[in-house]
Amino acid sequence: MDQYVAGLIDAACAAAAPLAVASSARKDAALRAAAQGLHDRRQDVLAANAEDLRAAEAAGLAKAMMDRLRLTEGRIAEMAEGLRQVAALADPVGEIMGGWRRPNGLRIEKVRVPIGVILMIYEARPNVTADAAALCLKSGNAVILRGGKEALRSNAAIAAVLADALRGAGLPPEAVQLVNTADRAALDLLLKAEGRIDLVIPRGGEGLIRAVVEKSRIPVIKHYRGVCHTFVDASADLDMAERVAFNAKCQRPAVCNAMETLLVHRDVAAAFLPRMAARLSAAGCELRGDERARALVPAMKPAAEQDWHAEYNDLILSIRVVDSLDAAMDHIARYGSRHSDAILTRDLANARAFAAQVDSAAVFINTSTRFNDGGQFGMGAEIGISTDKLHARGPMALPELTSYKYVVYGDGQIRE
Amino acid sequence: MDQYVAGLIDAACAAAAPLAVASSARKDAALRAAAQGLHDRRQDVLAANAEDLRAAEAAGLAKAMMDRLRLTEGRIAEMAEGLRQVAALADPVGEIMGGWRRPNGLRIEKVRVPIGVILMIYEARPNVTADAAALCLKSGNAVILRGGKEALRSNAAIAAVLADALRGAGLPPEAVQLVNTADRAALDLLLKAEGRIDLVIPRGGEGLIRAVVEKSRIPVIKHYRGVCHTFVDASADLDMAERVAFNAKCQRPAVCNAMETLLVHRDVAAAFLPRMAARLSAAGCELRGDERARALVPAMKPAAEQDWHAEYNDLILSIRVVDSLDAAMDHIARYGSRHSDAILTRDLANARAFAAQVDSAAVFINTSTRFNDGGQFGMGAEIGISTDKLHARGPMALPELTSYKYVVYGDGQIRE
Numbered sequence: 001m002d003q004y005v006a007g008l009i010d011a012a013c014a015a016a017a018p019l020a021v022a023s024s025a026r027k028d029a030a031l032r033a034a035a036q037g038l039h040d041r042r043q044d045v046l047a048a049n050a051e052d053l054r055a056a057e058a059a060g061l062a063k064a065m066m067d068r069l070r071l072t073e074g075r076i077a078e079m080a081e082g083l084r085q086v087a088a089l090a091d092p093v094g095e096i097m098g099g100w101r102r103p104n105g106l107r108i109e110k111v112r113v114p115i116g117v118i119l120m121i122y123e124a125r126p127n128v129t130a131d132a133a134a135l136c137l138k139s140g141n142a143v144i145l146r147g148g149k150e151a152l153r154s155n156a157a158i159a160a161v162l163a164d165a166l167r168g169a170g171l172p173p174e175a176v177q178l179v180n181t182a183d184r185a186a187l188d189l190l191l192k193a194e195g196r197i198d199l200v201i202p203r204g205g206e207g208l209i210r211a212v213v214e215k216s217r218i219p220v221i222k223h224y225r226g227v228c229h230t231f232v233d234a235s236a237d238l239d240m241a242e243r244v245a246f247n248a249k250c251q252r253p254a255v256c257n258a259m260e261t262l263l264v265h266r267d268v269a270a271a272f273l274p275r276m277a278a279r280l281s282a283a284g285c286e287l288r289g290d291e292r293a294r295a296l297v298p299a300m301k302p303a304a305e306q307d308w309h310a311e312y313n314d315l316i317l318s319i320r321v322v323d324s325l326d327a328a329m330d331h332i333a334r335y336g337s338r339h340s341d342a343i344l345t346r347d348l349a350n351a352r353a354f355a356a357q358v359d360s361a362a363v364f365i366n367t368s369t370r371f372n373d374g375g376q377f378g379m380g381a382e383i384g385i386s387t388d389k390l391h392a393r394g395p396m397a398l399p400e401l402t403s404y405k406y407v408v409y410g411d412g413q414i415r416e
Numbered sequence: 417m418d419q420y421v422a423g424l425i426d427a428a429c430a431a432a433a434p435l436a437v438a439s440s441a442r443k444d445a446a447l448r449a450a451a452q453g454l455h456d457r458r459q460d461v462l463a464a465n466a467e468d469l470r471a472a473e474a475a476g477l478a479k480a481m482m483d484r485l486r487l488t489e490g491r492i493a494e495m496a497e498g499l500r501q502v503a504a505l506a507d508p509v510g511e512i513m514g515g516w517r518r519p520n521g522l523r524i525e526k527v528r529v530p531i532g533v534i535l536m537i538y539e540a541r542p543n544v545t546a547d548a549a550a551l552c553l554k555s556g557n558a559v560i561l562r563g564g565k566e567a568l569r570s571n572a573a574i575a576a577v578l579a580d581a582l583r584g585a586g587l588p589p590e591a592v593q594l595v596n597t598a599d600r601a602a603l604d605l606l607l608k609a610e611g612r613i614d615l616v617i618p619r620g621g622e623g624l625i626r627a628v629v630e631k632s633r634i635p636v637i638k639h640y641r642g643v644c645h646t647f648v649d650a651s652a653d654l655d656m657a658e659r660v661a662f663n664a665k666c667q668r669p670a671v672c673n674a675m676e677t678l679l680v681h682r683d684v685a686a687a688f689l690p691r692m693a694a695r696l697s698a699a700g701c702e703l704r705g706d707e708r709a710r711a712l713v714p715a716m717k718p719a720a721e722q723d724w725h726a727e728y729n730d731l732i733l734s735i736r737v738v739d740s741l742d743a744a745m746d747h748i749a750r751y752g753s754r755h756s757d758a759i760l761t762r763d764l765a766n767a768r769a770f771a772a773q774v775d776s777a778a779v780f781i782n783t784s785t786r787f788n789d790g791g792q793f794g795m796g797a798e799i800g801i802s803t804d805k806l807h808a809r810g811p812m813a814l815p816e817l818t819s820y821k822y823v824v825y826g827d828g829q830i831r832e
Contacts, residue, residue, distance in 0.1 A: 017749075021772050102794055106783060115805050116775075194629070198805055213610075219635060219806045240828040247830035333433075355823045356437050359532075367522060367826025376831065377822070378518055389531050389614055389819035390635045391807035403805035406793070407771045410783025412656040414663035415792065 005189040008144055008177055009196050012117045015172035016142040020114045024091035026169050031087035031134055034165035035080040038130070041161055042076045048157035049126065056150045068124040069150050079130045079158075082381065086134040089380045092398045093140045107409040112402045114140030116198035119190055121146045121212060123204040126154040133162050133176045135383045139401035142175045144190065144197070149182030156180065191216040203384050221396065223387045225311045225337040226256030228369040231328040231354070233345035234267040240366065241344040242276050247368045248342065250283050254313045256385060257340045257372040261308060261318045263328045266292070269321045273297055285315040292321035308335040325350050329357055336360065338387050340369035361387055361394035421605040424560055424593055425612050428533045431588035432558040436530045440507035442585050447503035447550055450581035451496040454546070457577055458492045464573035465542065472566045484540040485566050495546045495574075498797065502550040505796045508814045509556045523825040528818045530556030532614035535606055537562045537628060539620040542570035549578050549592045551799045555817035558591045560606065560613070565598030572596065607632040619800050637812065639803045641727045641753040642672030644785040647744040647770070649761035650683040656782065657760040658692050663784040664758065666699050670729045672801060673756045673788040677724060677734045679744045682708065685737045689713055701731040708737035724751040741766050745773055752776065754803050756785035777803055777810035
């Protein structure tokens with residue numbers, strides 16, 4: 001195992017150097033060839049996936065997990081389309097982010113460069129193999145992919161297509177490597193490779209991410225939880241508030257930027273909550289309210305302390321009536337996860353205070369938390385949403401997968 | 417101890433929120449008041465420092481350390497001037513780093529915000545107390561300062577001035593707190609405060625930094641070593657090369673951006689090395705060469721393998737003759753610390769290759785590695801030089817002490 005992991009790391013480091021200076025044309029050619037390869041070899045990928053599915057069924061994997069694991073021709077076509085989309089994005093590497101001249105004549109340039117070697121850790125969905133590899137490749141980073149054990153065969157089939165595409169484009173196939181075992185010992189060894197692997201990005205449940213943070217000596221960019229709030233201020237347009245809050249909760253409740261707690265200003269609670277509750281209940285959403293909310297909508301279940309902390313990822317919503325904007329912001333500071341929080345208001349000062357004081361990756365004024373997403377932000381693609389504050393915050397797209405260096409041009413200047 | 421550290425962290429978190437939205441005027445007033453306070457209370461600071469010096473002498477502290485610990489009226493005046501300079505810098509907080517409109521009418525702004533709570537760990541120099549506090553304050557971050565045990569009394573006297581200045585400006589004095597013990601147990605507790613403390617910046621010897629990285633669950637931005645190279649290419653202007661290399665080694669050999677290894681292309685070794693060696697030797701610099709260098713300058717000592725890894729921080733230089741630009745870059749990749757590396761060349765292609773392929777925080781073309789410095793780069797002040805690739809690389813000034821958030825303005829948009 002030690003030897004296997006050391007080999008992976010050596011190969012990734014060796015691949016990172018040529019990849020860092022590879023032309024956009026070459027990287028894009030590899031991405032487009034991989035898209036074509038996924039199409040051409042879709043039967044191989046589906047056969048590998050069928051084996052994964054059989055093994056998962058025998059092991060009694062939950063239905064939701066089975067669904068995430070399952071590939072179809074349509075899903076493979078989407079994966080291929082994703083590769084083509086990344087090929088079409090601008091190459092972040094080589095961008096001159098800034099430059100200036102010093103009084104002594106030195107010219108300083110700040111240039112965007114790849115990070116180096118990235119370790120990507122993820123769970124069941126095999127499409128992450130292609131998506132993550134594409135973003136790392138485009139941003140000039142070598143990547144080591146460590147997927148879930150359920151998807152090992154599917155991931156291997158996809159990774160084989162990627163390796164062939166890299167080779168065909170004249171790039172080192174080791175730029176994208178899949179860890180061929182789900183043995184935790186391999187992961188532990190990888191997480192100790194400080195100085196060789198530059199960044200770890202875990203995607204998955206909170207347990208997985210906490211375990212990675214605990215063990216890693218390498219910087220980790222992560223996203224623990226999405227406990228997202230929508231606050232309906234006293235001045236809110238209540239029709240808009242109903243539409244936006246319903247969207248934030250119900251449009252796709254299983255994802256991290258869905259609303260988990262609705263906060264309502266006491267002055268509009270009587271006018272707003274009954275109609276909002278009726279609409280949510282009609283959509284099958286379970287409501288858990290504090291005392292004041294339940295006084296207005298008696299059918300609501302009572303919310304317990306843990307409800308304010310909960311990331312349901314489901315059609316469940318906790319509801320609290322608050323006395324003021326400050327009380328809403330205090331609630332968010334105490335229970336939120338710094339992910340996505342929204343205010344509905346017509347009051348300029350309140351909008352400005354909420355935007356300034358709520359310490360979240362993205363703050364939304366009069367719109368849905370569901371928009372916290374690289375695609376919705378117009379970034380083209382994302383590798384995840386960071387709730388960290390270092391390096392990358394919010395949607396992580398291509399520029400967030402880069403570092404920079406300074407290049408200083410002189411003509412013999414010395415320091416006095 | 418647990419209670420003391422928990423109190424420090426709670427107070428820092430409580431101070432961070434108002435500080436994050438404090439006006440530039442208020443922060444600058446605090447900085448200028450602190451500068452005035454250092455001047456007014458310089459006798460208190462000197463008295464505290466005299467006690468530290470007496471204790472250090474009794475404990476047998478090395479002379480170089482004693483010198484770093486010693487404050488004078490002049491050094492206090494410099495510290496005060498540093499505070500005034502930071503007050504005069506532009507406030508990074510609130511900068512709109514970018515903004516765009518989406519097809520659905522959403523307006524997205526990327527806004528610079530403070531990181532939150534920073535833990536600064538440093539060794540003997542008491543001036544770091546004022547310098548680091550100033551940069552953290554200006555960038556809207558609360559800071560916990562953990563200095564060396566030798567300087568506890570000096571640091572406490574300086575921190576008291578800072579706290580009074582904060583209070584006087586209407587800012588929470590807990591925005592700058594000094595850990596009042598050098599007990600490692602306190603540091604260990606601080607390093608476990610993941611989620612409360614947002615960033616750790618250690619400054620000091622490699623041992624200290626490695627210990628911090630080992631223990632910290634919080635992101636660390638660090639600078640391990642400065643093993644800096646200067647490569648004299650075959651096409652170099654040898655007069656310029658001599659001047660620049662001499663500056664890189666001798667202008668201030670004890671610092672991290674001083675050259676430690678000189679690489680010389682074989683085609684110019686005979687013309688260059690004897691004159692370079694004579695000048696370095698005349699300045700008292702010890703030379704350690706490989707065989708080919710010693711063939712040209714027999715007085716040189718032989719370099720051993722560990723010399724290529726060494727950060728001497730002293731008037732010692734290792735010298736190697738290489739066959740090509742590629743051999744020079746291979747040497748730098750193998751032995752360098754990704755800090756500062758320079759090439760002397762008249763060849764455009766070689767300059768471009770060196771700039772693109774040498775993976776260092778700063779790469780210098782025809783100038784001295786000694787310029788890798790926030791002040792020299794025109795950044796006004798720096799809290800350190802990062803050899804990491806995440807978040808901040810190279811000189812870390814005010815913008816590098818910030819994060820960002822997205823603020824999204826809508827008028828009822830929902831996600832379909």
